[in-house]
Amino acid sequence: MSHQSHTLHEPSGQMKSAHPQLTELILRLQQTLEDYITHQETRHLQQDLELEKQNHSQATRGQETTLVHLMCQVVSLFQSGATNSLELQLDSGGDVGGGQQAQTSRQPDQLHHQLSDVKASFISNDLSDRGTDTSALYQSSFQDFTTYHGDKYDEDRNPxxxxxxxxxxxxxxIDLITERLSRGDMTSTDEALLQYADWRGHAFLREEVARFLTYYCKAPVPLDPENVVVLNGCGVMFSSLTMVLCDPGEAFLTPTPFYAGFTCASRLYSKVELIHVHLDSEVTEANPHPFQLTVRTLEEALLEARTEGKKVKGLVLINPHNPLGDVYSLDSLREYLEFAKRYNLHVIIDEIYMGTVFDESIPFHSVLSMESLPDPNRTHVIWGTSKGFGISGFRLGALYTRNKEVASAVSTFGFLHGISGIAQHKLCRLLQDREWIDNVYLPTNRSRLQAAHRYITDKLKALKxxxxxxxxxxxxxxxxxxxxxxxxxxxxxxxxxxxxxxxxxxxxxxxxxxxxxxxxxxxxxxxxxxxxxxxxxxxxxxxxxxxxxxxxxxxxxxxx
CATH class of the missing domain: 3.90.1150.10 (Aspartate Aminotransferase, domain 1)
Known part of the structure; x- marks a missing residue:
């Protein structure tokens, strides 16, 4: 803390002139933290426990409230690049963009949504700097999800x-999946399933994934199981790919909005920067569809990044898209891949939502369906069963790449992120059952997705x-x-x-x-x-x- 205090008390002249708002916020944040720590240390000296509790509830709440407001403002400034375009009206209460009234009207009961054990998050004698960053990332990304798991809705037990x-x-x-997983062919305690497997995944699963993708992606030739690697989830697969394709500080272009998990995955291990290619919702002559991705937009983002001295190694695509729901046309896919080849960029394309296209008038085109890829050695496809089959708990993430070096390097992560042999056996059996998939699961899943989508969109229309x-x-x-x-x-x-x-x-x-x-x-x-x-x-x-x-x-x- 002493080093941090020194840094904060003596900000550089450049920081003062370039980012006065950020400087003021950090100084206030530091003072609040010091007051908070002093108060916590004083608590331990209290002899009367009842008095201690009263002091904590009265004195600490105000400090915690101010601390949360200040942290929110600092994070907002950092996320916006700490530029003057973010107008903040600062007062003694820590108001952000006129939002203080809305917040204080719901205090103190709702404040617990914003607090995540301030002492543990910011004051630790045990965590390294890296550990503190990881803990903060977890708190900021998954706190509400954790709260949900402790208080799930149930019609009878917890309405x-x-x-x-x-x-x-x-x-x-879930009814179809649980019935299929309960059949006799799913049960096996073969010795090989109970031992360490090939880090790439058991050969039988990789072979079945290759056959499955050949069939459902309409690949022109059978896919090679030697080009398949399986790990425990597509997030890990993405992180592993960026790690073997980039050095720390290098970057991938990522059209936004995009799947938030990629941000977490890139920060946890690989320390790869995701350069945001911002898309507009406004429909114009140049962009006839909301949030449309064009090669021109990609080229402008790449030029800007290189002008800033950043080393861009690749492009991330999601098809079908999360969160937009768009499905790229074959022509658009080819344009994006040719752009990447033109600038010697790798392409990571996430096709995990392949099985969720419920509008039969919309064709899905996998890059694996192309007769020829513009740059097959730099095109890497991620797929998994979490979305199309609704079995995210199985944790299957599969990679298909023709680049043998990339496949070999990613396989190393199977040492830490492999899938259990029992789960691999069940997944293989599931993917093998084409008759059940084609005649039972896919038509039922499509019909239920259509009905759920229709119900929600009708309600949204009613609410305008x-x-x-x-x-x-x-x-x-x-x-x-x-x-x-x-x-x-x-x-x-x-x-x-x-x-x-x-x-x-x-x-x-x-x-x-x-x-x-x-x-x-x-x-x-x-x-x-x-x-x-x-x-x-x-x-x-x-x-x-x-x-x-x-x-x-x-x-x-x-x-x-």
Missing amino acids: SGFINLAISESNLC IPFLNRGSGLFVWINLKEYLDPCTFEEELLLYRRFLDNKLLLSPGKSYMCKEPGWFRLTFSDKFLHLKVAMLRLAQALSEQKQCLAEKQMKDTLKE
């Missing part, structure tokens, strides 16, 4: 629990909420900008907290690095009863938000 429409999982065909109407994925990308005043990410966060207050989890657009505040991802692949209750809670939260905005506007009018 006031959280309903999670934030995480992209499907519960629509704009959304992207796409034919794939387990979610809808919805526009709640009209409920933000002003339309800022600070207000988006407050709206997200209001959903939490109503025991509803949605995913805010900021977590997908969307450049426009107000977008949320809403997952619809859940049980009908859950969706019904969730939409009632959504309507209630938005009604409260609308009332709050009306009161705020009235106060502003009276001030004038």
Whole structure:
């Protein structure tokens, strides 16, 4: 702490002139932290336990509240590049973009959503700097998900629990999956399954993955199982790929909005920068579709990055897209791959949502279906069973790459991130059963996805909420900008907290690095009863938000 204090007390002249807001925030944050630590140390000297409890509840709450506000502001400035474009109105209460009133109106009961054990997160005698960063990443990314797991909605046992429409999982065909997994061919205790396997995965599973992708991706020639690697999840696969393709500090272009897990995966191990290629929701002559990705946009982002001295090694694509639900046309895919070849870039393309295209009029084209890839040695496909089969607990992430060096390097991570032999056996049996997949699972899953999507979108229309109407994925990308005043990410966060207050989890657009505040991802692949209750809670939260905005506007009018 002494070194940090020295740094904060004596900021450089450049920092003062370039980022006065950031300097002021850090100094206030430091002073609050020092006061908080002093108070915590004093607590241990108290002899009267009852007095100690009273002092803590009264004196600490104000410090914790101020501390959280300050941290939110610092994070906001860092995320925005600490530029002058982010206008913050600072006062003694730590107001962010006019959001203090909305926050204090819900204190102190809702403050626990923002607090994540301040002492443990910022004061540790045990964690290294890297460990502290990892802990902070976990707290910021998964705190609400952890809270949800401790308070899940159940119609009978916990009707006031959280309903999670934030995480992209499907519960629509659990009955079919559990029945298939309970059949006799799924059970095996063969000796080979109980021992260490090839780090790439058991040969029988890699062979079946190759056959499965050949068939369902419509590959022109049988895929080679020697080009397949399996690990315990696509997030680990992405992290492993970026690690073997990049050195720390190098970068991949990533169109935004994009799957938030990639940010976590790239920070945990590989320390690879994801350069955001921001897409616009506004429809123009150049962009006839919302959030359309064009080669021109990619080239502009690449040129800007290289001008800034960044070493860009590749491009990340998601098809079908998360969170937009878009399915790339074959022509678009080829354009993106040719762009990458032109600039000697690797392409990591995530096709995990391949099995979620429920609109039969929309064709899905895998890059593995192409007769010839522009640069096969630099094209790497990720796929898994979590989304299409709704079995995220099995933790299968598969890589297909023709680059033998890349496959070999990624295989090394199987030492730490392999899948159990028993799970590999069950997955192999599942993927082998084409008759069940084609005649039972796929048509039923498609029908249930269509019904759930129709129910949710009808409710959204009734609430007059704009959304992207796409034919794939387990979610809808919805526009709640009209409920933000002003339309800022600070207000988006407050709206997200209001959903939490109503025991509803949605995913805010900021977590997908969307450049426009107000977008949320809403997952619809859940049980009908859950969706019904969730939409009632959504309507209630938005009604409260609308009332709050009306009161705020009235106060502003009276001030004038």
